[in-house]
Amino acid sequence: MTLAEVVLSIMFVGLIAYALFGGADFGAGIWDLLAGGTRRGARQRDLIERSIAPIWEANHVWLIFVLVVLWTAFSGAFAAVVSTLYIPLTLAAFGMIARGAAFAFRKSVTTLGMRRSLGAAFAFSSLVTPYFLGAVVGGVASGRVPPGIAAGDVITSWVNPTSVLGGVLAILVCAYLAAVFLCADARREGDDVLADQFRLRALGTAALTGLAGIAGLFVLRADAPRLFDGLTGRALPAVLLSVVAGVAALVALATRRYLPARAMSALAVTAILLGWALAQYPYLLLPEVTIEEAARGRATLVAMLVALVGGAAILAPALVYLYVLFQRSADPHAPPSRTLSR
Amino acid sequence: MTPWTVLADAAGNLYPARMQMALSLGWHIVFSCFGIAFPLITVFTEWLGHRRGDEHLTALAHTFAKAMGVLFAAGAVSGTLLSFEMGILWPVLMDRFGEVYGFPFVLEGFAFFIEAIFVGVYLFGWNRLSPRAHMLSALPMALSGMAGAFFVVAANAWMNNPTGFSLDDQGRVVDARPWAAMFGPSTWPQVVHMLLGAYMVTGFTIASVYAVGMLRGRTEPRHRAGLVIPLAFAAVVTPVQIGVGDWIAKTVAENQPAKLAAMEGLNRTMAGAPLSVGGIYSGDRMRYALEIPDGLSLLIHHDPHGVVRGLEEFPADQRPPVNVVHLAFDTMVGLGTALLLLSAWFGWSWWRRRRVPASRWFLRAVGVSGAAAILALEAGWVTTEVGRQPWIVYGILRTADAVSPAAGLYLGFYAVAAIYLVLTALTVVVLRRLAASPATPAPQEVDAEPPERSSGEAAVR
Ligand code: HDD
Ligand code: HEM
Ligand code: HEM
Numbered sequence: 001m002t003l004a005e006v007v008l009s010i011m012f013v014g015l016i017a018y019a020l021f022g023g024a025d026f027g028a029g030i031w032d033l034l035a036g037g038t039r040r041g042a043r044q045r046d047l048i049e050r051s052i053a054p055i056w057e058a059n060h061v062w063l064i065f066v067l068v069v070l071w072t073a074f075s076g077a078f079a080a081v082v083s084t085l086y087i088p089l090t091l092a093a094f095g096m097i098a099r100g101a102a103f104a105f106r107k108s109v110t111t112l113g114m115r116r117s118l119g120a121a122f123a124f125s126s127l128v129t130p131y132f133l134g135a136v137v138g139g140v141a142s143g144r145v146p147p148g149i150a151a152g153d154v155i156t157s158w159v160n161p162t163s164v165l166g167g168v169l170a171i172l173v174c175a176y177l178a179a180v181f182l183c184a185d186a187r188r189e190g191d192d193v194l195a196d197q198f199r200l201r202a203l204g205t206a207a208l209t210g211l212a213g214i215a216g217l218f219v220l221r222a223d224a225p226r227l228f229d230g231l232t233g234r235a236l237p238a239v240l241l242s243v244v245a246g247v248a249a250l251v252a253l254a255t256r257r258y259l260p261a262r263a264m265s266a267l268a269v270t271a272i273l274l275g276w277a278l279a280q281y282p283y284l285l286l287p288e289v290t291i292e293e294a295a296r297g298r299a300t301l302v303a304m305l306v307a308l309v310g311g312a313a314i315l316a317p318a319l320v321y322l323y324v325l326f327q328r329s330a331d332p333h334a335p336p337s338r339t340l341s342r
Numbered sequence: 343m344t345p346w347t348v349l350a351d352a353a354g355n356l357y358p359a360r361m362q363m364a365l366s367l368g369w370h371i372v373f374s375c376f377g378i379a380f381p382l383i384t385v386f387t388e389w390l391g392h393r394r395g396d397e398h399l400t401a402l403a404h405t406f407a408k409a410m411g412v413l414f415a416a417g418a419v420s421g422t423l424l425s426f427e428m429g430i431l432w433p434v435l436m437d438r439f440g441e442v443y444g445f446p447f448v449l450e451g452f453a454f455f456i457e458a459i460f461v462g463v464y465l466f467g468w469n470r471l472s473p474r475a476h477m478l479s480a481l482p483m484a485l486s487g488m489a490g491a492f493f494v495v496a497a498n499a500w501m502n503n504p505t506g507f508s509l510d511d512q513g514r515v516v517d518a519r520p521w522a523a524m525f526g527p528s529t530w531p532q533v534v535h536m537l538l539g540a541y542m543v544t545g546f547t548i549a550s551v552y553a554v555g556m557l558r559g560r561t562e563p564r565h566r567a568g569l570v571i572p573l574a575f576a577a578v579v580t581p582v583q584i585g586v587g588d589w590i591a592k593t594v595a596e597n598q599p600a601k602l603a604a605m606e607g608l609n610r611t612m613a614g615a616p617l618s619v620g621g622i623y624s625g626d627r628m629r630y631a632l633e634i635p636d637g638l639s640l641l642i643h644h645d646p647h648g649v650v651r652g653l654e655e656f657p658a659d660q661r662p663p664v665n666v667v668h669l670a671f672d673t674m675v676g677l678g679t680a681l682l683l684l685s686a687w688f689g690w691s692w693w694r695r696r697r698v699p700a701s702r703w704f705l706r707a708v709g710v711s712g713a714a715a716i717l718a719l720e721a722g723w724v725t726t727e728v729g730r731q732p733w734i735v736y737g738i739l740r741t742a743d744a745v746s747p748a749a750g751l752y753l754g755f756y757a758v759a760a761i762y763l764v765l766t767a768l769t770v771v772v773l774r775r776l777a778a779s780p781a782t783p784a785p786q787e788v789d790a791e792p793p794e795r796s797s798g799e800a801a802v803r
Contacts, residue, residue: 075440082429104415296441
């Protein structure tokens with residue numbers, strides 16, 4: 001691997017982490033939206049709230065991480081992507097603001113009306129934000145971002161079949177991950193009824209995601225032939241791994257083994273992201289700019305590598321501590337603490 | 343698109359893009375100050391409470407921690423928008439110089455990650471961890487808040503004083519050295535000034551909340567402590583800040599003479615340059631200003647006959663808008679001096695009598711000090727940023743050439759303005775509630791109180 005590929009791979013690890021943790025976070029918001037009326041949905045909403053409260057901020061720093069690595073090490077490609085796709089990116093940023101603020105503030109307000117509108121803002125932005133991010137991925141993956149500042153079409157770069165596919169898949173994957181994760185949370189709280197509700201949702205979204213994936217292959221063949229060739233060629237093992245892991249997750253869900261289900265669903269999502277990366281390799285911006293061409297000076301890449309390794313050495317224990325602390329205090333018999341997840 | 347429409351778009355985008363950037367940063371900076379300084383003030387209060395076995399102080403620290411949680415959430419979401427905007431609004435800047443000055447942002451990402459983690463741990467760990475472990479968990483938060491500020495301000499200092507790279511004859515960066523770029527001549531003065539500013543903003547603002555409470559007759563011990571502890575932090579920092587202001591002004595004089603001349607509305611290069619307070623710059627000179635003879639030369643060179651360069655030395659298209667910069671600078675210095683007097687009043691009374699000055703005027707002054715500190719901070723940033731114009735990278739890249747030419751970009755400004763209006767209102771509502779009822783949970787806490795039952799409905803969250 002070249003230095004540039006190493007740095008890009010580390011960025012990609014951040015992207016996967018964002019897809020898993022941030023994705024489940026968005027998905028929890030989507031289930032909040034679909035939890036039903038005020039009374040009926042209350043228990044689900046409670047669980048969702050408890051599951052994401054202490055960690056939602058940390059989950060979203062992964063995205064910042066992806067952005068800053070790209071803009072430092074691959075400045076030109078980054079500038080091309082954000083200036084062409086600025087509309088969905090701005091909308092996604094607005095969605096994150098609405099989501100973060102509404103989630104943060106809604107429990108501090110007491111009037112029902114305020115809570116309702118903040119709750120609605122939280123849930124709605126949880127739905128649209130992953131859509132826009134998925135549409136951005138679709139635009140990049142289908143080769144609609146040429147090099148240069150705002151050189152691509154600011155509309156069709158994200159309003160196109162591959163982007164729609166990316167957006168829809170992003171929503172489905174978020175919802176699916178969240179449902180799987182919440183199953184185990186509900187079980188840990190000793191609430192089997194709730195766990196079963198989320199189990200059904202996980203199975204349902206898994207089926208939908210699978211269908212969308214199959215339909216997506218046809219979309220890609222027509223709209224993004226290069227990506228299609230990659231996915232069915234070099235990246236085929238990753239795609240197959242994703243399918244196998246997805247089926248394994250289904251089996252685990254069907255037999256109510258929630259922790260293996262978590263692992264398998266995470267693997268399925270990771271594998272499909274890897275598939276995208278492999279299919280696109282060695283291009284950063286299809287079909288013109290390769291990773292090597294986009295990479296900036298050696299001194300910068302080396303500095304990045306030092307920072308990334310050193311930073312990870314500090315970050316990893318802190319993250320582990322956070323999750324361990326929450327899982328430990330998630331013991332339902334320890335009174336003041338209520339459950340937390342992931 | 344023809345080249346002509348691209349140009350037209352870039353020109354039309356410039357002003358709204360600047361305003362959008364200024365608005366987002368101006369909003370974020372207020373909240374990030376609390377992210378920098380609040381952890382230390384809170385954990386100090388907690389420590390004092392444990393040491394003295396004083397329940398009031400521990401309870402006060404808990405309220406502080408919750409307010410910190412709310413402010414942190416607001417800071418985090420506004421910071422996320424900023425990361426997008428750096429690329430969306432200024433792609434040419436990122437394209438050409440991302441490899442040089444993007445690096446501190448990478449480190450910043452780690453710093454905020456750590457901070458976000460430990461804010462979660464600290465709030466969640468209240469009553470769950472041992473007091474010792476709990477207070478220890480605040481330290482990474484305090485350190486990473488300051489580290490984060492260092493990295494971001496270092497990036498800004500680079501824009502003021504770009505170092506750590508060479509350009510080839512077509513203006514392309516060759517030989518980028520990101521470590522060197524991070525430690526340019528402006529970095530340390532700017533960072534120190536910013537960190538102290540953050541402590542002033544945080545200390546005075548919290549103190550002013552309690553001062554207003556005391557004016558309304560709430561004088562229980564917990565309330566007094568809520569005034570004294572943050573005010574003490576701010577009062578210690580203020581005199582240092584004035585000294586650092588002198589250091590930073592010298593750095594500007596050395597590296598960005600056009601900015602310094604604009605700060606003082608000085609047109610002619612001269613020895614024995616006066617310090618101008620107030621006034622309006624028009625027709626190439628200051629009018630109606632109060633002039634302190636030789637003042638500027640004394641400040642910059644510590645010599646009444648020192649030579650200070652004036653705006654006349656710079657072509658008209660390389661001068662910043664003088665009035666904005668001058669007014670902003672005067673506002674900062676004026677408010678800084680006023681806050682120094684307030685600190686001295688407090689310090690004197692504490693030193694002689696171990697108590698807060700009894701006068702209601704003192705409470706009133708503290709009551710407005712928070713707003714004054716925030717205003718001083720914003721004014722300082724306006725001085726820095728507008729004073730750098732027309733350059734986005736001083737002397738190398740013009741702001742007008744850095745803006746994205748994408749069609750329709752300007753609409754973003756209106757959306758951002760509307761969003762921040764709502765966000766500000768919400769933050770104020772939530773903080774007021776927190777002040778009224780300390781039981782209100784912070785966003786990172788899990789044990790949320792159920793909402794009002796009076797309406798007969800179950801929880802909506
Ligand atoms: C509470 C806030 C506060 C207070 C009381 C002061 N400042 Fe300040 N000042 C800032 C907060 C600030 C700031 C907002 O933090 C800035 C913006 C950029 C920076 O690094 O610090 C700043 C910038 C700034 C600059 C421009 C730096 C540049 O362009 O690179 C100068 C010359 C000064 N300050 C000088 C002073 C002086 C002489 C003060 C004495 C009274 C003073 N400041 C008080
Ligand atoms: C947080 C405090 C800050 C405030 C209040 C602030 C304020 C402003 C203002 C008023 C402008 C518009 C200047 C003009 O058009 O005349 C501006 C521009 C800008 N600022 Fe800042 N700024 C801050 C910090 C920063 C930092 C830390 C960075 C980057 C590291 C930064 C990057 C920029 C950029 C890229 C522009 C646009 C280009 C320009 O107009 O020069 N700012 N800011
Ligand atoms: C002088 C200017 C700035 C200072 C001193 C500053 C400082 C801080 C601090 C202390 C925090 C964490 C605490 C909190 O959220 O309250 C924060 C959050 C953040 N800042 Fe800034 N910032 C500045 C400008 C910027 C700029 C220019 C960017 C982006 C380009 C940025 C991006 C962020 C991000 C992404 C976060 C959220 C991190 C998280 O989710 O925890 N900041 N900032």
